Amino acid sequence: MADTTWIPFASTALGAVIAFGGTVLAGVRNDRSQRRRDRESDRLRTYIDFAVALDEAHAALREVARTPPDEPGRSAAASSAVQASGMYSVRERLLMSASPALVTAGEAAFDRLIGVRNAVRSGVVLSAREYHDAYHPFAEALWMFRVAARVEVGQNRLAPNHLDRESWSERERCARCGQVGDLV
Template sequence: MERLGECLRRYREAAGLSLSGLARKVNYSRGYLSKVETGRAPGNVQLAERCDDALGAGGVLAGLARAQLPDPRPAERAGSRDRAPGVSIGLLRQGGLDQAMSHRRPDEPLTTAGLSVSSAAAVAFMLALDEAHNALRAVARAELSPQARRDPANSALDEARVYAIRERLLVLVAAPLVSAAEAAFLRLIAVRDAVRAGARLDEAAYHQVYHPFAEALWTFRMALRVDLGQPPLTPDALGRQDWSDRERCRDCRKRDWPTT
């Protein structure tokens, strides 16, 4: 079977588009598209569908993307009739979730079994935000010039599928949870921008954007608990002063940095 990246490059070149031109049309970064074309990133169904539309590929790319998804485990196939309508294994896997919604074995870790479509989207977005932030930390730790940081910092959000999952969340989830999620997303964008500009992990420029993000992410988690019918937790219940992580931050304790 032809690889998605090879087919994508063939259709892009036939359309006379550069990687940058296609990136603008499908709202993915040039760096991520390059990785998909060269096989360094697997791509995903949503990207393939957008490229089908932009390149007039008639669904060929989306078909390849779906065909190249990992096969579900036998337990997943056996339980497929019992899943909530509209929730696919592909959607959960692409969102960073690693198991099916039903037929969880007793020895398997708890994931999204039994969640509604909207709750599953919110959990996927929470995990994507955390994954993207961890990738941004790696960029901030690396010895890179600001110019060399731009592509990996952008790719941190693309590869965690933050933008794609955010689109689902905006249309599936109730307003209070969307507001908390969007606040965390905007704080993550501030972290990305600071890292792109050269902020390092042990510098004030990073901590001034990281701690507001940490606080917003915890607020989103608590909003998700309420959405799932659980009482919210307080920082004190988890041995914290607040949700910002400042009191646990060694760099902040050693330096007298502004907190805003």
């Protein structure tokens, strides 16, 4: 007759190996899930930071555009307005982490912001037609970026009518266009 006293020990050892393997596997899955959530959170933070930087840069450009066109240092102030917003560094983060659709929307908004900056740098004042012409494409591109970011993170697409608007450009509500009030 064979000695079978080792069977309980072997089955206990095998059970321990299986339990340990399951624990390790669960830990690996949790780590992967956490890393994925962290990456998604970082991307969302980048999208928000980019939109805020665009808005801050535009607000600073509006302040420069309120100064006289021949104000010394006006051109440098317009350039500094964009730089001080953190726009360039957050743009790099966006270029590295966003989908092609979101990068495209972000670059369009950035290019339109640079159009506003260039207008202000050239001496355009806030009430001038040239400022107005640069602002509306920027406003529309900023909203298109916001909408693209919402879609990227799984939210429903926004349309202008959701916010009681006719368009994202704000032209129909612009005093220069003869409507409700001055949004520029």
